[in-house]
Amino acid sequence: MDRIVIVGAGQGGLQLAISLRSEGFGGSIVLIGAEEYLPYQRPPLSKAYLKDGDARKLQLRPATFFERKEITLLTGIHVERIDRANRVVWAGEQSIAYDHLILATGTRNLRPPIPGLHNALDLRTLTDAEALREALVIPCRCAVIGGGFIGLEFAAVARSLGHEVCVAEAAPRLMSRAVSAEMSGRFLTKHRGAGTIVHLDNPVGSVTDEGVVLADGSEITSDVVLLAAGVVPNTELAAAAGLRVDNGVVVNEYLLTTDDSISAMGDCAVFPNPVTGLPIRLESIQAATDHAKTIASRLVTNINTAYAAVPWFWSDQSDWKLQIAGLAAPEDDSVVRDDGAVMRFSGSTLSAVETINNARTHLLARKALAGAQVTREDLVAVNFDLAAL
Ligand code: FAD
Numbered sequence: 001m002d003r004i005v006i007v008g009a010g011q012g013g014l015q016l017a018i019s020l021r022s023e024g025f026g027g028s029i030v031l032i033g034a035e036e037y038l039p040y041q042r043p044p045l046s047k048a049y050l051k052d053g054d055a056r057k058l059q060l061r062p063a064t065f066f067e068r069k070e071i072t073l074l075t076g077i078h079v080e081r082i083d084r085a086n087r088v089v090w091a092g093e094q095s096i097a098y099d100h101l102i103l104a105t106g107t108r109n110l111r112p113p114i115p116g117l118h119n120a121l122d123l124r125t126l127t128d129a130e131a132l133r134e135a136l137v138i139p140c141r142c143a144v145i146g147g148g149f150i151g152l153e154f155a156a157v158a159r160s161l162g163h164e165v166c167v168a169e170a171a172p173r174l175m176s177r178a179v180s181a182e183m184s185g186r187f188l189t190k191h192r193g194a195g196t197i198v199h200l201d202n203p204v205g206s207v208t209d210e211g212v213v214l215a216d217g218s219e220i221t222s223d224v225v226l227l228a229a230g231v232v233p234n235t236e237l238a239a240a241a242g243l244r245v246d247n248g249v250v251v252n253e254y255l256l257t258t259d260d261s262i263s264a265m266g267d268c269a270v271f272p273n274p275v276t277g278l279p280i281r282l283e284s285i286q287a288a289t290d291h292a293k294t295i296a297s298r299l300v301t302n303i304n305t306a307y308a309a310v311p312w313f314w315s316d317q318s319d320w321k322l323q324i325a326g327l328a329a330p331e332d333d334s335v336v337r338d339d340g341a342v343m344r345f346s347g348s349t350l351s352a353v354e355t356i357n358n359a360r361t362h363l364l365a366r367k368a369l370a371g372a373q374v375t376r377e378d379l380v381a382v383n384f385d386l387a388a389l
Contacts, residue, residue, distance in 0.1 A: 009033025
């Protein structure tokens with residue numbers, strides 16, 4: 001195999017190029033990104049970048065890196081079509097041939113059918129974050145559509161900068177897809193304590209010139225409206241090429257699509273959960289990075305190894321770092337330890353551990369979840385001390 005083409009020069013696409021070279025791949029690597037920038041990290045966009053505006057800190061590698069590693073980086077190029085029969089991708093008049101193609105196209109904001117939503121700002125890209133920063137240079141009233149990680153991270157920063165903030169969440173609790181009810185409750189108290197107004201079970205019904213109107217009729221006057229109500233995977237390219245798509249580009253345990261010359265990874269890929277075998281799609285740096293390493297290793301060694309990394313996530317909100325090791329379903333049981341760590345259980349099996357400002361427990365949890373199944377009985381026997389396992 002001589003020519004590897006990666007579509008999407010984000011966190012995962014870049015990591016794949018890096019890992020291919022570090023694994024010893026000597027052929028050509030073409031990394032194609034629709035954005036104009038060098039590959040950059042997104043997590044700070046809703047955190048430090050909103051405060052310091054320093055885009056250089058976001059850059060994952062300098063331009064010289066790509067020259068040194070002989071990686072052809074094409075920025076500002078949107079791949080429009082895959083010709084699978086001839087193994088070529090097309091962007092306008094430009095065609096690029098591949099022996100293996102990797103789709104790392106990420107996600108974009110979900111746009112619910114809310115009247116007036118065109119008045120709301122996104123926070124997915126550096127361009128979005130720049131626009132948001134510009135809006136925040138004068139004291140603002142901010143309305144946030146969605147009480148998930150990104151909406152709440154933005155809320156915490158905006159409050160710390162002295163802006164008025166109101167978050168409207170459709171579900172009865174914050175971050176409901178990702179954390180236990182206990183954790184949701186703690187973050188609700190934290191945000192309200194910081195002066196953020198939080199509406200639960202009360203989705204935004206419309207966006208107007210004056211702000212937003214909630215489902216219960218309340219009107220929230222605002223100068224800035226942020227849309228942070230979830231994302232959709234960028235799958236159009238794959239679907240048009242006849243690859244299987246179902247809430248993401250469907251891949252097997254080796255991260256291969258239904259065409260064995262095409263892999264998919266990161267936020268856009270649906271893969272079998274290594275624990276349950278059920279299809280999942282994760283939106284995290286961990287998944288994008290570990291997918292990339294798995295694919296690079298397969299392409300270089302020709303050995304198929306099933307993807308099996310333990311998922312983990314983090315979110316910085318004010319002075320709290322929330323960390324989650326593992327993956328819990330919303331209905332999973334919770335046991336709250338004396339130090340506040342929350343252990344989640346699917347039946348009697350440990351599925352996830354949630355912590356705030358507790359890196360040690362987070363790392364112990366990742367280690368425990370990477371090994372043989374840990375049961376509630378195992379943990380009761382050691383008084384829920386993960387280090388004693
Ligand atoms: P991306 O990094 O999104 O890259 C995909 C790239 O593909 C994009 O640049 C896109 O323009 C490009 N592309 C799409 N289609 C085409 C095409 N047809 N042709 C060419 N290029 C194309 N994760 C965490 O784990 N922790 C956090 O704290 C965290 N915070 C976040 C905060 C924000 C504001 C955002 C937006 C995300 C955050 N994430 C966080 C999520 C994390 O950034 C993503 O999971 C990660 O970037 C996914 O990597 P990826 O390579 O799959 O996609």
